[in-house]
């Protein structure tokens with residue numbers, strides 16, 4: 249069966265992108281990374297993608313008069329590479345409503361909190377300030393409303409006494425790197441159904457341990 253072609257959008261470090269690239273190296277992985285697009289030329293992830301031999305495009309948002317025209321350029325790039333799934337991975341550009349509508353049901357994001365708690369930015373600090381004992385990461389479909397699309401999967405980590413935003417971010421990031429490739433696999437295997445704003449994952453029982461990942 250043809251592999252699902254994934255386009256990854258990044259703005260920075262690209263460690264989730266790297267986790268997807270690494271997963272896709274396995275011969276039996278049902279998705280392949282068709283291209284990486286960054287709005288930031290200096291993003292470290294761009295160099296990582298190039299070194300991995302992935303087709304890479306830099307589309308600076310400042311070159312466009314408005315968000316939608318930037319979004320249309322990104323979309324055209326993805327189409328050129330035959331992309332069937334868009335994975336946002338630290339893409340720090342809020343999109344116009346046009347983009348998530350264009351890719352509806354075929355665009356996902358990873359966010360470093362247990363949504364709907366702590367949308368937006370600086371979310372690890374938000375979690376620490378709120379005094380929560382558990383945080384984690386969420387993979388969700390992208391809709392025009394920021395960080396509010398249907399949730400596909402989550403992984404939890406404890407928030408420990410003495411945690412800083414950085415130590416918590418590092419603990420969450422380890423789970424992001426496990427979760428995102430797994431969700432892309434589920435999508436590529438056609439196991440994810442979206443109905444009335446809720447996601448069902450077929451055969452989730454076998455993957456249940458992924459959802460709870462407490463570290464001592």
Ligand code: GRF
Nearest residue numbers: 261262263264338358359360
């Ligand atoms: C991750 O924490 C992700 O959840 C958030 O942005 C960060 C990107 O990190 N959306 P990286 O670029 O994948 O290393």
